[in-house]
Structure formats: structure tokens, C-alpha cells
Amino acid sequence: MDTPTLILQAVVVTLSLLIPPLADGIERKVRAKIQFRVGPPTILQTFYDLRKLAVKELIVPKGAELTLTISSIALVTAVTATASTIWIVAQDVFTPANLALTVLLISGSHVLISLTSLTTSNPYAVVGSFRKILLQVVNEVGFFVGVLYSITALKNLTSDTSPQLITSYVISVALVVITTYVSSGRVPYDIHEAEPELASGVLIELSGPLLSIYSYTHILKKYLLSFITAYLILTPFTSLTNPAIKLAANVTFGLMIYLSYGFTAALLGRTRIDLSLKTLTTTTLIIISLLVILSWLSSY
Amino acid sequence: MVKQLLIKEGGETQTVKVLNRIKDLCGPHTSIEFIHDKTVKVSVKSECLRKVAEALQSEEDVYLRTMVASDEKLINDSIKLYYVFGLDREGVNVILEVKIPAALSKHYEIPSISDVVKACDWYELEAHDLMGVKFSGRFLKRLVLPDDWPEEIHPLKKDITTEEIKKLYQPQVREKALEVGAEEVALIPVGPYHPALHEPEYFELYIKEEKVVDARYVGFMVHRGIEKLGESMGYDQIPFLAERICGICGFVHSVSYTQAVEEALNIEVPEKTQYIRTIILELERIHSHLLWLGIAAHLLGYDTGFMYAWRIREKVMVLSELLTGSRKTYGINLVGGVRKDINKEKIEKTKQTLKEVWKDYKGFAEVLLNVPQVRRRLSGTGVLPGGEARAYSLVGPTARGSGLSRDVRKDYTYGAYHFVSFSIPTYSEGDNLARTLVRIDEVYESINIIEQLLDTIPSGSEIKVNSWEPQPMKLGLGNVEAPRGEVIHLVITGMYGPYRWRVRSPTYQNLQAVPTMLRGVDLADAPITIASIDPCFSCTDRAIKINIKTGKIERVPLIKLSVKGGS
Amino acid sequence: MVKFLKVLKASATVGTVTRRYPFESSLVTSEFRGLIEIDPVKCVGCGACVRICPPKALTIEVNEKETILKYFIGRCIFCWMCVQTCPQKAIKTTNKFELSVFNLKDVMRELVFRTVTCKVCGRAFTPVKLVVEINKRVGDLYMHTDIYVCPDCRQALTARRLLTKYLGRG
Numbered sequence A: 001m002d003t004p005t006l007i008l009q010a011v012v013v014t015l016s017l018l019i020p021p022l023a024d025g026i027e028r029k030v031r032a033k034i035q036f037r038v039g040p041p042t043i044l045q046t047f048y049d050l051r052k053l054a055v056k057e058l059i060v061p062k063g064a065e066l067t068l069t070i071s072s073i074a075l076v077t078a079v080t081a082t083a084s085t086i087w088i089v090a091q092d093v094f095t096p097a098n099l100a101l102t103v104l105l106i107s108g109s110h111v112l113i114s115l116t117s118l119t120t121s122n123p124y125a126v127v128g129s130f131r132k133i134l135l136q137v138v139n140e141v142g143f144f145v146g147v148l149y150s151i152t153a154l155k156n157l158t159s160d161t162s163p164q165l166i167t168s169y170v171i172s173v174a175l176v177v178i179t180t181y182v183s184s185g186r187v188p189y190d191i192h193e194a195e196p197e198l199a200s201g202v203l204i205e206l207s208g209p210l211l212s213i214y215s216y217t218h219i220l221k222k223y224l225l226s227f228i229t230a231y232l233i234l235t236p237f238t239s240l241t242n243p244a245i246k247l248a249a250n251v252t253f254g255l256m257i258y259l260s261y262g263f264t265a266a267l268l269g270r271t272r273i274d275l276s277l278k279t280l281t282t283t284t285l286i287i288i289s290l291l292v293i294l295s296w297l298s299s300y
Numbered sequence B: 001m002v003k004q005l006l007i008k009e010g011g012e013t014q015t016v017k018v019l020n021r022i023k024d025l026c027g028p029h030t031s032i033e034f035i036h037d038k039t040v041k042v043s044v045k046s047e048c049l050r051k052v053a054e055a056l057q058s059e060e061d062v063y064l065r066t067m068v069a070s071d072e073k074l075i076n077d078s079i080k081l082y083y084v085f086g087l088d089r090e091g092v093n094v095i096l097e098v099k100i101p102a103a104l105s106k107h108y109e110i111p112s113i114s115d116v117v118k119a120c121d122w123y124e125l126e127a128h129d130l131m132g133v134k135f136s137g138r139f140l141k142r143l144v145l146p147d148d149w150p151e152e153i154h155p156l157k158k159d160i161t162t163e164e165i166k167k168l169y170q171p172q173v174r175e176k177a178l179e180v181g182a183e184e185v186a187l188i189p190v191g192p193y194h195p196a197l198h199e200p201e202y203f204e205l206y207i208k209e210e211k212v213v214d215a216r217y218v219g220f221m222v223h224r225g226i227e228k229l230g231e232s233m234g235y236d237q238i239p240f241l242a243e244r245i246c247g248i249c250g251f252v253h254s255v256s257y258t259q260a261v262e263e264a265l266n267i268e269v270p271e272k273t274q275y276i277r278t279i280i281l282e283l284e285r286i287h288s289h290l291l292w293l294g295i296a297a298h299l300l301g302y303d304t305g306f307m308y309a310w311r312i313r314e315k316v317m318v319l320s321e322l323l324t325g326s327r328k329t330y331g332i333n334l335v336g337g338v339r340k341d342i343n344k345e346k347i348e349k350t351k352q353t354l355k356e357v358w359k360d361y362k363g364f365a366e367v368l369l370n371v372p373q374v375r376r377r378l379s380g381t382g383v384l385p386g387g388e389a390r391a392y393s394l395v396g397p398t399a400r401g402s403g404l405s406r407d408v409r410k411d412y413t414y415g416a417y418h419f420v421s422f423s424i425p426t427y428s429e430g431d432n433l434a435r436t437l438v439r440i441d442e443v444y445e446s447i448n449i450i451e452q453l454l455d456t457i458p459s460g461s462e463i464k465v466n467s468w469e470p471q472p473m474k475l476g477l478g479n480v481e482a483p484r485g486e487v488i489h490l491v492i493t494g495m496y497g498p499y500r501w502r503v504r505s506p507t508y509q510n511l512q513a514v515p516t517m518l519r520g521v522d523l524a525d526a527p528i529t530i531a532s533i534d535p536c537f538s539c540t541d542r543a544i545k546i547n548i549k550t551g552k553i554e555r556v557p558l559i560k561l562s563v564k565g566g567s
Numbered sequence C: 001m002v003k004f005l006k007v008l009k010a011s012a013t014v015g016t017v018t019r020r021y022p023f024e025s026s027l028v029t030s031e032f033r034g035l036i037e038i039d040p041v042k043c044v045g046c047g048a049c050v051r052i053c054p055p056k057a058l059t060i061e062v063n064e065k066e067t068i069l070k071y072f073i074g075r076c077i078f079c080w081m082c083v084q085t086c087p088q089k090a091i092k093t094t095n096k097f098e099l100s101v102f103n104l105k106d107v108m109r110e111l112v113f114r115t116v117t118c119k120v121c122g123r124a125f126t127p128v129k130l131v132v133e134i135n136k137r138v139g140d141l142y143m144h145t146d147i148y149v150c151p152d153c154r155q156a157l158t159a160r161r162l163l164t165k166y167l168g169r170g
């Protein structure tokens, strides 16, 4: 690996850590616009919010001394996951080992984020976390199946453009889109944070720096997922080889996906835990079986 | 009067039938007196109260509207109970007056009718709390007063003043806080914690997996003693107090109150007053329903709908201010008239605003009902069958969502409603969607009513009577169809202000049916179900799972509960 | 089923409705009832407004030296009943409603009048200004000196006078 690429990656990773709050700021503005409101004063508002929370006194909820540790590890893991994803994308190094590592990092950060709320003793937070985990279990499976299938399809698409493969690609990307949307915790899937629906609210015990860390990790995760989705959608339509341009395009498109998710969320209401699980499980299962059938077909 | 009613219908009216039945049950010497056109007072001995109540309850379209206990020791040496039954079809109120001799009041027991008339449950408990009336044949517990209230002090009795009550009872908040170690508890970050909803009402939801199997309501945490306070205020001061009973639909209370006084003292208010009151009442309904629709959308996670509804509502609020001088708590009502006229210019402005609101609202209603999650979660949840609604004497949109077309604007008409034609939206499904649809349709009707009224409003400037004289111990009823259902005030007049002033808000009647609605709904749907009766914003504080076998309150099973929830 | 997308049309046509109050003007209409202001020159301290004020935002205190009319804005409900009642038309209406202050004293207004003591019993009973005003209004109708007698003493005085008049002696 040469030095310029390394520097480039460092820059992109740094940017990727700064873009999420910005994306969130824009999302808030867009949502406000749909809702006839002014919204936050500037699109930098999320930065200000996070900073304000970060400098407040640290209050660790009683019986939840682990919370701080776990949320910090979650943050680190999320950052590493971002870096690793960017590295793979920039270098085009889709070796099984690399993929496995990234998968591990991403799901690790998800699990840790959920654990953060579980470690508090507040039953509402706990209920919220369990609801989240329930959704996550189904969702994570769908997400990784979708990602792996679409990457395989992408690699093969260069040599083979059979309808089966194209269909398989389209379906698996659709699965990724659905699962990343669900994973972003936006309406209708914001069940874990649905305080008006009782016995939930993973954030209930967090405040100050803790909340800042949690929120940032959460936004970063949302952004990373959009980034991955953007990569999967973008690749077949572009033949960029310059890593700088490629990354720039990917970042921009990722941002757009992030915003379009936010946009969609403003138009919908919240589903119920049982309904969401039912629909999500059914959709995931159907798509996965379709994918299996397709690959089975194309192997002949 | 009885004769008049007989002739009018050309046969035996329900009123006559009911009165004859009461005579049969209680003996021919029962005193029956028409105190106003449509209000008849019947003195009933406590022995035959149950029989009479049974007879009334078995009649169709008859329900208990309110019950009032009044300490009249100083006047006629007794404590009296007034049970007000409404005969919907004829718009007649039958008031059963039951006397308790003051000297015996400590031991005298009135037979409870709450098993016959379900709606009477709370009224009896309240009379027991506040007036010390004893009821036999039922379990008496504290309803309104706090647990540490001194025994044998009944705050609504005339022999105790507000000042004395204040001295006698101070809530031990500080001591309690210290006792439970609140200083330590206060360390818990209050940061993002947004304690679920709004008013200090408390439901205990008994949950099995994620289904609610039963619910219990504990309320009256903000009982402010307004009735007692009102008894020390002047006639023209109370409308302002009455308006503060509810932060959303206060005007209904001041209108009910003034109507009650006007009925008691036979004050004829000018026609224009009636018009103005009715216009403002309907305007209030529009803003209140928009508020509710917004909250409902928010509870279902559809915040865009929340903003949408409240944006439209803002126009109505500004309009209210233009017509009354205030966005809320309009403060224009007095006994015998109103304080602010509506002139030509305002009529035009109102019409124009309402046109805009109509258009905007139509768009909103269409959007709201088509959001997939909103529709899906409203339909089929929180079902209240029509029979239950009838049994609980429910009122307002809650009743009308269960197929009961009860609406006091038509049944016991008042104000200027008899000058306009309008329909009463009714749905028979009884679920949350039905109650939502009732409210959605009612907004159109309200705009329609206001437009009709503005077209025919008298042009004169007479908006209040010049003077009126108070007379003691006259009884009057005033009712208004509030956005949440029927409000009914009963006033017994005094020389400077009311001797007894009784307020019955619609939530009082409707909340008693919430446990029925909640049974079988999903936990996540409980808030919208509770909110679906529009209980002045009230909602659930927390959920506790109680182990029915051991009766122990457990906190942890919530974890299990959520895990099981989805599986 | 996609009718819910129509909200976008509404957002596009209606635009943003939030007012950036306090940087922008508030939504108060011409009819808004706001704070009241009592004109210290016109007010005579008669207390009529105190008796009508529903939330008791206005109170009056009479002591040896002074009569103090207190207006506690924190309790005022902006009903303007006092405005209607004041015989001196001393209460001015405004459309002000911004009440936040740092100091509780800033939402209190006080009007102080000198008090008259009863000529007979020496009890302080009413503001000087009110006496002067009554004098002006009723003029000769009233025996000049009686105005400085408190209601209780006046009763006794009148009774005595009547007795003197009809029985010929005191």
C-alpha cells in the first residue's frame, strides 16, 4: 500500500467521522421543512448538541457502572468498523478475512450499543433494549446475507450478465436497503425509543457525556450503513478506478441515502413490535429464499 | 307542565310513563314538581331509591347524568342527594331528591345503586369522601381524597371553611420525600427522560406477555377543590374559575355554569348572547379536536401529522383571540350575557378563516387516515361495544364511536343550536378508529354550524341582560356538549354566589369505561386507547406487573415480558 | 394508499409557519387582552376592582398611615373585569403579555395612598384621596365632617342624631 492511498484513507475516515452529525443536522432541517417548521438554527446543530452534552458533568446511573465502559467500547468499535469499511471499499480487497472482520466489527458495535442500555437498571430502558435486540436479531441476518450476496453478485457481474445474476443483485440490494433502514431506528422502527408507547426508551438513563457518546455512535452507525448501501448501489453504474474520486462519490451518495431515509421517516407512523417483527421476518425470509433459489438456478 | 307534555306527543310520553312508574313504586303521595320546563324534581325516600333507579335504568335512552350531594343543614336541616337522570328522547331531566336528616347523617345509610347504575360508582365514592354520606351494600373506599386525609373531615360540608381545611391538611410532601430518601433519588439524571405523558393520572395495567389483561385507574391526584372554592366566590367571578377547570375546553364549563344559574333564576338571555356562546363553543370544539388528532398522531409516532394538525389549529386559536380577546380561557362569559360582541368585520374575517381551515383540514384528514401505520393501529384496537357504552352512561365521541348517538346539543338543546341544522356523526365499530372518525367528522359539522350561525346572527348590540336578582335555594342545570362529551353543572343558588356548585366533566363518566377498552389490547396500544376517550390529556405513568398469585409487585418481569413480547 | 404523500404538497405550498419569536413579532391580534396599568393619578383607592377581581390579583391593605393597592401580575388572568368596574376609569389596558422577570418584585405593582383616620375613634379607615373624591362628587349632600368618620362610628353618629332630632335629646 502506498503512502498517498494511506493518507487519502485517513482523510476519508476523518471526514466520515465528521459527516454523520452534519447529515443528522441536514435531516433535522429537512424533516422540519416537511413539518412546516423552521427546525434547528443551522445544520451544524447536532455538533453543538453533542458538544454541549459532552462537556456536562458525568453522571453514571446507579447500578450501571458498566454503561460508560461499554458505550466507549461501542464507540471505538463503530469507528474501527467505519475505517475498515472504507479501507475495503478504497482498496477493493474483498477477501473473506477482510469481510469477516468488518462484519464482526459492525455487528459488534450494534450489540454493544444495545448493551449500553441493558446495563442500566431502569426497566424501561431494558424493555426498550430488548425490543431493539429482537428486531436486530432478524435484521442483522438479513443485512449480512444481503451484503454478502450483493458483493458476490457484484464481483461476478463483471464477467457474467445473466438475468439471474442481475435479479439476484437487485433483490439482495433491496434487502440491504430494507435492513439498513430498519437498523437506523427510524420510524416506523423506532420502537425501542417509543416513550409514548410505554415501557421503552433506551436513552432513559443516559445524560451528559454518556448520552453524547451514545448518540454519536448511533449516528455514526446509521451513516456507515448508508455508506455501505451506497457502495453496493453505486458500483455497477460507475467504473471509477481512482480511489479518491471513488470514495468521494461513495460518500456523497451515502449522504443522499442517509437523507432519503430521514425523508421517508417523516412520512410514516410507528409500527407495533409484533407487527414489525412479523413483517420484517416474512420479508427477510422471502428475499433470502429467493436469493437461494436464484443462486441454485444459476449454478446450473 | 305534565299536561303539556302529554298533549304534545299525542299519547303517553316517556316522561309521564316514568313519573307514573315512580308513583307506583313510591306511593301516590310522592312529591313531583316541575321546577323548570324540562326539569322535574321527585322526592324519593331512601327505601325506594333502588327500585326507582332500577326502573329508570331499564328504560331506553335514559341514563344517569350526574349526582350531587349538598349540605343543606343550615337551610332545611338535612343533607340532600340529587340524582339527575336524563331522558334523552324528550330532553327531560328527572331529579331524584333523597333527604338525609342532618342529625342522623353520621349513621344514616343510603342504599347504593352502583350495581344497578354502573355510572354511579364514582359519584357515591365522591359523596362519601367529600360529604360523608354512607352507602350500604357496597365497598366504600377513598376516591378523591388523599390517603392521609384525616378521617371524619368532609371538605364540602358547610361547617368547614377553606381556611380551616388549609390549616388542617398539608400534604406531607417534604417529609415523604425525606422518608424515601428522595435526595438520593434526585441524583438520577433527568436529562433526556421525558416522563411518558402529560397529566398526573395513573393506570395500573395488568399485563400478560404483551397483552393487557386488566387495568385499574387511580385518579384525582389533582383534585383542586374548585367546587368548594367556588362556593366562596361571587356569581360573576365563577365563570373565570370555571373556565380554568379544563385547559383545553374551558368555555364549556363557563357556559354550563352560566346556563345553570340562568335556569335557576329564570334569566332570559338575549338571542345574540346565545349565538355568540354557541359560535365560541363550536370554535373551541374545532381547536380541541385538532389538538387531539395531533396528539393521536404523535402517540402513533406520526409526528408530521402532529405538526400538521397543530398548524391548522393555530389559525383557530388566533381566530378565537380575535373574537374573544384571548386564545384560551376566553373570559367573555357572565351570568346573563357575554362581554364581547361580534361585529360585521369579525363575521367576515371568521368566515374567511373557516374557509381556509376547511380546505386545509380536509387535506390533513386525508393524509392522516392514509398513513399505513396510523390506520392499521387504530382499527380494531380498544374496542368498546355499544352495550358497554350504554351501561356506563358514556358521553361524547366515546359513546358516538360505539354507535350511541348521544349528543346534548340535540337531546337537551341549549344556546343557538335550535337555529341550525347539523348532523351527529356516529360510528358503530367502537374501536379507536371509530372514535377518531367521529372527531374528524365533527370538525366539518362545527365549521358548518358556525357558518350557519354567522349568516343569521342578530344584528343588534344587546348581548347581556341589564340586571338580575339572585334568589336563594333555586336549583338549575346547565349542560353543554363539550368536545369530550357532555358537561353538566348543577347550581343551587345563594345570595352572593352559588350555595352549591357541582361540576361533572365528561372524562368523569368516560374514564370508567377505559379498563374495558384496555382489556386485550397490546401494551403499545394502551396509550392511544386511553387517549382515545380524549381524557384531557391524561395518560399512563407506568406499568407494573403484578403477580396475581402472590399479589407481589414485581418490577423485573418487564424484561421477560419484552422478550416474550415478540415471540 | 399513497395518499399520505400529499403531505409533501401541503408542505410545499404552505411553507414554514414558525415565527421566530421573540426575534419576530408575536401573533397577538388587535383584540388581545393583556396586562393592565393602574393610573396612580386617577385611582383613588376605592377598592371596587379588588372586590371584582376573580383570582384576587388585586388586593388592598389599609394600615395606620397608608392604604396600599397591590397588583400581583403573576396572578392576573387578563380578564379586564377591573377595567369595567373602576368608577374612576383609572385602569388602562395594554396588549402586553411578556411576564418573565428575574425578581419576584418585578411582577408586583403597588399604589400607596395616605390613610384618613376616623375623627371619632381614631381608626385608620380609608384613603385620603377617596374622601376627597367623594366630597367632590356628592358635594353638599353630605355633611362635610361626616366624611372623616369611619362607617362604624358614622352609624352610631347617625343614630344619635336621629334620636336627638325626634326625641329632642342625645
Ligand code: SF4
Binding pocket: C038, C042, C043, C044, C045, C046, C047, C048, C049, C050, C069, C085, C086, C087, C088, C089, C090, C091
Ligand atoms: S376601582 Fe379604580 S379607583 Fe378604585 S381602587 Fe381600583 S383602580 Fe383605583
Ligand code: SF4
Binding pocket: C036, C052, C053, C054, C055, C056, C057, C058, C075, C076, C077, C078, C079, C080, C081, C082, C083
Ligand atoms: S385583569 Fe382581571 S385578573 Fe387582572 S387585575 Fe383586573 S380583574 Fe384582576
